Amino acid sequence: MTMSRSVLLINRASGGNERGLIASQVCDVVHQAFVDDGHQMTALVIDPWKIEDEIKDAMASQPDSIIIGGGDGSVSTAARLLGGTGIALGILP
Secondary structure, three states: OOOOEEEEEEEOOOHHHHHOOOHHHHHHHHHHHHHHOOOEEEEEEEOHHHHHHHHHHHHHOOOOEEEEEOOHHHHHHHHHHHOOOOOEEEEEO
16 A cells, blocks of 8 residues: 655644634644554645745645645635646645
8 A cells, every 4th residue: 555645734824823723733733643544744834925835845745635724825825736736635724
């Protein structure tokens, strides 16, 4: 069985902060869940002004999927960049 490789990018400024969620803690929990299930994952909390560059950097590593944690802007940027690439997009609202 081939292990999937994913990149998790969580927008530091996404709305979860208003609900008491800390981006780094969410990142750690999701990362650990994937690793515990046998997947390779790189997980980063990113600044909102770096989203497009971070997605492009993640794409360059040719993962099986890129998972975006954030709001509409983060998700739409990822969808625009990943469309037609063959890299799956995961969304962590």
